Amino acid sequence: GPKDIVATVAGDAKLTTLAGLLKSSGLDKELAGENKFTVLAPTDDAFAKLSESTLESLSKPENKAQLRQILVGHVIAGETSSCCLKDGQVVKAINGAEIKVALKDGKVLLNGATVVASNVQTANGMVHTIDTVLVPGSAAGE
Numbered sequence: 001g002p003k004d005i006v007a008t009v010a011g012d013a014k015l016t017t018l019a020g021l022l023k024s025s026g027l028d029k030e031l032a033g034e035n036k037f038t039v040l041a042p043t044d045d046a047f048a049k050l051s052e053s054t055l056e057s058l059s060k061p062e063n064k065a066q067l068r069q070i071l072v073g074h075v076i077a078g079e080t081s082s083c084c085l086k087d088g089q090v091v092k093a094i095n096g097a098e099i100k101v102a103l104k105d106g107k108v109l110l111n112g113a114t115v116v117a118s119n120v121q122t123a124n125g126m127v128h129t130i131d132t133v134l135v136p137g138s139a140a141g142e
Helices: 005-010 016-025 027-031 044-048 052-059 061-072
Strands: 037-042 075-077 090-092 098-104 107-110 113-122 125-130
Touching: 005 016, 005 027, 005 037, 005 113, 005 125, 016 027, 016 037, 016 044, 016 052, 016 061, 027 061, 037 113, 052 061, 107 125
Parallel strands: 037 125
Antiparallel strands: 037 075, 090 098, 098 107, 107 113, 113 125
C-alpha cells in the first residue's frame, strides 16, 4: 500500500532537507502515526533560499523547539486536496498559524509559496510540495 507521510517525504529526492529536519525535530514520529495530515513540503531549493546560518541554527539541538514551530506551520490536520482550496480561503496549520490561499494563473499559492506538486497521496494524508519555506510572521511576495 502507500507509504506514510514521512516515508513519502524521505523517498522524494527533492525533499531531503525536509526529511532530515523532520527527524531532528522529532516530528517524524507524529507524522508517521494514525492521524491524517496534509503536509506542505518545502523542496530542498526552498530551504536553500534561507540563509545558511538560519538553516544551520535550526539544525542545532538547542533550537529544536524553534525548528518544530516552523515545521508544524507546514502541517494541516486532516486531508486537504488542492482542488478543494478556494481563492481567499485561510487554512490553519496545527500550530494555529494561518495559511492564506490564493489561486493565480492556474497555480495555488499558500502564503505566497507556490505549490509545485500537489496531492501526493500517502497512507495517512497528503503531501503538497511548495517552493518556499513558510517562516512564521513573513508572507512571501508581500
